[in-house]
Amino acid sequence: MCRKDTERTMRLLTERQLEAFLRSAETDYDVRVPVALRDGTRTLGRLDDGRLALAGGAIPAKMTNVFFPQMDRLLTAGPDGPDIPKPVLRPLLVVGFTAQDAECLEFIDRFYAENYRDDVYFNRRDGAVIVCVSGRCGPQGRFLEIAGGKCDMEFICDGQSYLVLGYSPVGKALTEKLAARQPAGTATLTELQKESDSLAREDSRLLQAASRLLLEEKVPEEFWRSVSDRCIACTSCNLVCPTCTCFDVFDRVVDGKVQRWRTWDSCQLDGFMREASGHNPMGLEHQRTRRRIHHKLAADPKRWGQLTCMLCGRCDDACPTGIGVKAVCREMVSKYGSV
Amino acid sequence: MKRVLTTCPYCGIGCMFYLLVDGDGILVGVEPSTQHVVSKGQLCVKGWNAHHFVNHPDRLTLPMIRRNGQLESTCWDEALDLVATRLKEIQAANGSDSVAFFSSAKTTNEENYLMMKLARAVFKTNNVDHCARLCHSSTVIGLAAAFGSGAMTNSISCVEQADCYLVTGSNTTEQHPLIGSRIINNVVNNGARLIVADNRKIRLSRLADIHVRWKNGTDVAFLNSVMNVIIAEGLEDTEFVRDRTENYEQLKRTVADYPPERAAEICGITPREIVQVSRIFAAAERAMIVYAMGITQHTHGVDNVKTCANLAMLTGNIGRPGTGVNPLRGQNNVQGACDMGALPDVYSGYQKVAEPAIRAKFKKAWAVKYLPDGAGHAVTTAIDAAAEGRLKALYIMGENPMMSDPDQNHVRKAIERLEFVVVQDIFPTPTTRYADIILPAGSYAEKDGTFTSTERRVQRVRKAIEPVGQSRSDWQILCDVAVKCGYGGMKYSSPEDVMDEIAALTPIYGGISYDRIDRVGLQWPCPDKNHSGTAVMHAGKFARGLGMFSPARYRPSAELPDSRYPFLLSTGRCYFHFHTGTMTRRSRLLDREEPFPFVEVNPADAAELRIQNRNWVYVATRRAEVKAMAHVTDVVGKGVLFMPFHFEEGPANLLTNNALDPVAKIPEYKVCAAKIRSAP
Amino acid sequence: MDNSIDRAADRFAERLGVIDKHTLYRPFNCTLRSVRDLTPSEKMFRLAKLEGGPFGHRPGQFMQVSVLGIGEAPISVSSSPTRGDYLELGVRAAGTLTSALHRLKPGDEIGLRGPFGTHFPTDEMKGRDLLLISGGCGLAPMRALIQYVEDRRGDFRKVTILYGAKSPDDVLYKDELRGWRNSKIFECQVTVDRVPGGTCWDANVGMITKLIPPLQIRPDDTTAVIVGPPIMYKFVIEELCAKGLNAGNIVVSLERHMKCGVGKCGHCTIDHLYCCIDGPVFRLDQVANLKGAI
Secondary structure, X not given: OOHHHHHHOOEEEOHHHHHHHHHHHOOOOEEEEEEEOOOOOEEEEOHHHOEEXXXXXXXXXXXXXXXXXXXXXXXXXXXXXXXXXXXXXXXXXXXXXOHHHHXXXXXXXXXHHOOOOOHXXXXXXOOOEEEEEEEOOOHHHOOEOOOHHHOOEEEEEOOOOEEXXXXXXXXXXXXXXXXXOOOOOHHHHHHHHHHHHOOOOHHHHHHHHHHHHHHOOXXXXXXXXXXXXXXXXXXXXXXXXXXXXXXEEEEEEEOXXXXXXXXXXXXXXXXXXXXXXXXXXOOOHHHHHHHHHHHXXXXXXXXXXXXXXXXXXXXXXXXXXXOOHHHHHHHHHHHHOXX | OEEEEEEOOOOOOOOEEEEEEOOOOOEEEEEEOOOOOXXXXXXXXXXXXXXXXXXXXXXXXXXXXXXXOEEEEOOHHHHHHHHHXXXXXXXXXXXXXXXXXXXXXXXXXXXXXXXXXXXXXXXXXXXXXXXXXXXXXXXXXXXXXXXXXXXXXOOHHHHHXXXXXXXXXXXXXXXXXXXXXXXXXXXXXXXXXXXXXXXXXXXXXXXXXXXXXXXXXXXHHHHHHHHHHHHHOOOOOHHHHHHHEEOHHHHHHHHHOOOHHHHHHHHOOOHHHHHHHXXXXXXXXXEEEEEOHHHHOXXXXXXXXXXXXXXXXXXXXXXXXXXXXXXXXXXXXXXXHHHOOOEOOEEHHHEEOOOHHHHHHHHHHHOOOXXXXXXXXXXXXXXXXXXXXXOOEEEEEOOOHHHHOOOHHHHHHHHHHXXXXXXXXXXXXXXXXXXXEEEEEOOHHHOOEEEEOOOOEEEEXXXXXXXXXXXXXXXXHHHHHHHHOOOOOOOOOOHHHHHHHHHHHOHHHOOOOOOOOOOOOEEOOOOOOOOOOOOOOOOOOEOOEOXXXXXXXXXXXXXXXXXXXXXXXXXXXXXXXXXXXOOHHHOHHHHHHOOOOEEEEOHHHHHHHOOOOOOEEEEEOOOOEEEEEEEEOOOOOOOEEEEEOOOOOOOHHHOOEEEEOOOOOOEEOOOEEEEEEEOO | OOHHHHHHHHHHHHOOOOOOOOOOOOOEEEEEEEEEEEEOOEEEEEEEEOOOOOOOOOOOOEEEEEEOOOEEEEEEEOOOHHHOOOEEEEEEOOOHHHHHHHOOOOOOEEEEEEEEOOOXXXXXXXXXXXXXXXXXXXXXXXXXXXXXXXXXXXXXXXXXXXXXXXXXXXXXXXXXXXXXXXXOOOEEEEEEOOOOOOOOOOOEEOOHHHHOOOOOOOHHHEEEEEEOOHHHHHHHHHHHHHOOOOHHHEEEEOOOOOOOOOOOOOOOEEOOEEOOOOOOEEEHHHHOOOOOOO
């Protein structure tokens, strides 16, 4: 497979045509798309949940929640033992990933696959088609980086319509179904790619610098104390983060059946690591504040060989007191290092 | 996955979020609204967990009747019949006022309106009240006297516009997190000044320009002294005082008795701190007073509130964005429950039951010949009346007086003495144990309606799932009871019908309709359908005309530490739990954070008493002794203990003092005398 | 766009096969064979597979133990696989799950997942002197190792066992400890922090750290293993270092609040390590420099 192959199947569609295409895909797929809800909040939903809202950039909720939702059943058991989880009838087709979201997904795919394969996650993830949205459709007219091959398929906005590209075999097959549409000029794609390549990478340099400071242990406790003074332990940073994978497990007994659930958890909570004895290796506020950022920028690079913050910006938006990853890195680097 | 836009059931900020419902009709998560004026895509930890308790297996799902001392499940018809007949029998034997109704700040406006209508129109009594009595009754009375309206004067968005805050008796980041965060941001990013006057070293005090750790209960002396300094140094807003207020001379005379030296001694602080606070506050262009239970829950709660109002008027900090006197309401709909007239002396919109013209209006609208004119029992005095045998029956909707009211033994004796107790709730509580009938109610996620937030914003609550088990929405239950009583005026097809009736009868809600608040709520006063609501009250003119200076003198709290009970015990809430814990203790992550009853002890006291962090201790007052886990922390000052009241197994309200403010009848939760010892 | 796009696309294509396995979080049922009291708050449970056969564990590993409807908790195995096709778990009633376990009776079924985690490096310990130091509940996993060593005694040279508890009442496995103390094949010392009045006690009194200085240790030929409450590690390690042991010859087993046991839930992380899959048994030099590890 080569680039030519991808370009051969490329199509140009209006948003309305795309919507028709996505509706037709519903026979084979459980289709999730960015929609605007009742009060205008954008989220990932079914086509009937609200107006299709491809433009506007990253969905405020993390995209990875389609595979790892806030609450998820691990098992149900009646008196005769565990029940078999419901099979997924149709694989998911999920539209609306940004390039950063696709990187996040790539990481948590790795995370849930390695060592022990998390079958509850892959129950939804396997067979799912990942579609990125990019180009001239970001918030306040900003350009969204083109994801390229990090997904199965991509909708690249040229300002009016969307170039549809298939990358993986399934993405290509889906794109090819759109045969009747007029093909797009290669020039436009090249232009858009150029525009994408020229996007500023300041945040990424900042993150690298912050990561180095953490790995070299140049950030004193005092810094974390001052940040933690501003943390109200809302846990939003974790709950909106596409690479946060932590969960808690609890049982419920309903009508004689045991349900074992997992639910998103947060390392910003004192109870996260507290042991039954009361001992807590992360029992101080500033240790928890440090933990989250250190984990993404120092611990994960040691373990996985990569930073696990892809700069999607969600924690910066969701933090009520302005201590998301970018803000903290900015402060850290300005105090203890240089970009 | 279905997503339903609704309003958070916890504090009074009124964040809106989407509830996520899975294919089995179970709530499986929360997604913040990015478009909402307050939430803006953010939530606090309780908001993020607001779905969790709804499908908890403990939910009450069947009506229950006590037979031979045991609660047994029954059908709705029998339960409702019994409620109607027993209440009527008791009234026939003992008079209308032998029955009282506790409404609920957790239920919707429509439900509170129906509860007060049921009490007044069907049972002909003004014995209707709710837990606002225990939190902000002093605010409602104090601010009504000063300004003519008892609500938060400004809006949450105004918090971002202040350039100085006086935060007193409010642990804002824990109890009103998304207001606390606005203060933090403005202080950190824009250099707004922050004065924290609180014995506890709350999070905001870490970022404060000055943290005054006064002795609990000395608020009036402190604030009077601040005004003393402002007047002495000529820092008052003379123009505002002249044009907008009355009774200034009396204020001047009163505060003249509180020079910093004298007040500092009462408050246990330095005169310098008082002078500093005065100068910082008076120098601000837009200074905002933010308070909560630390001001209101005293035997001098009304005095505290009036004194805050005095300070705001003296410095002209009212009627403009970024200023005002801002009592933060602690429950999702405590503002609305008050607005709806679930109070013993007013109908909806604070229309007085004592006024014949108002009664006539309601008589006509409700198609009844008679409505009672005398003020009824408050929550606190109803319990006293029950203890004395004067009250015979109690209908409790969504309240848990066994845990929320002061001096639990007193409450228990009172409830035990009642002939008939109806409890309508979503979970079993210590109060349902004393019920003769339990009516299983639907949670916020199972019904339509409205909540009114602390900034007077009337917002939609929407049904996300079907009622759990056989539970029914409170509004339906109340209407069913009215029908059983033979009253034809409480038949509604939906809560929207109820709101239309409220709007027609309630001037401040006159312009509210479900259509208009579909996406964004409206802030009352909103008198007609063309009015866009009121963000800042008292601009240009107070609700009562001129602002009334109502000076007060310092009165010590009812029970102060002595040699036998050397500690001052203050009670309140913690961040992760809410009120009597009915919901948060059934929310996995929230309960994990604080799974045990606890008491905060200063490290110096702990060292003296050989109490170690996380060890068990006994806390005792003249009323009882309670076992709790010691949290050794300098959040509390030396000689002070702080205990939250969420825990059934270590109930702080066994300990508290049932001493009331003479006017507001609010109990003194914030000060009583206690001792503490290690549990063996 | 270069070839990396297509390479990435290929990677995606590889993942498309649907795997129908739902096993990771599902416990298998075991029979509770017997229960015996160890201390007033600790019991020992012996479990066997319904269909019989070994559990496949090695000393130092743990199981995720389920009581359906209550929850799941990690519990270290306190028996050696060399003893037969059963598992023994020493459990203190500390939380809701462990309290529920305490209510179970022989014949009841218990759900298990595992064994999980790293084990004591018994292969590398062959031919060496062993210094096995445990405190409090730490004797539970240590017992598995001691039994293993006992059964393969010829593989190891001098074996010294040190155990400390708060008070005589808190001492676990009293009979076995007595056996080890009387045994010729071990040197075994027991100590308690304090002896309340009216209690019989015939061994040492004082902190466990006091037992180390008098020992004859050949630092380069000795492997020390430490399992105990969090506070113990730092002080014991200091004593061992004073004896000339280096971090490569010290093995620690760390307890963390594990939820899943399989490196997913995140509750047991220590810097970049997951205590449940990279541990609980670590060589000290793996974790010595990580914040919050020891």
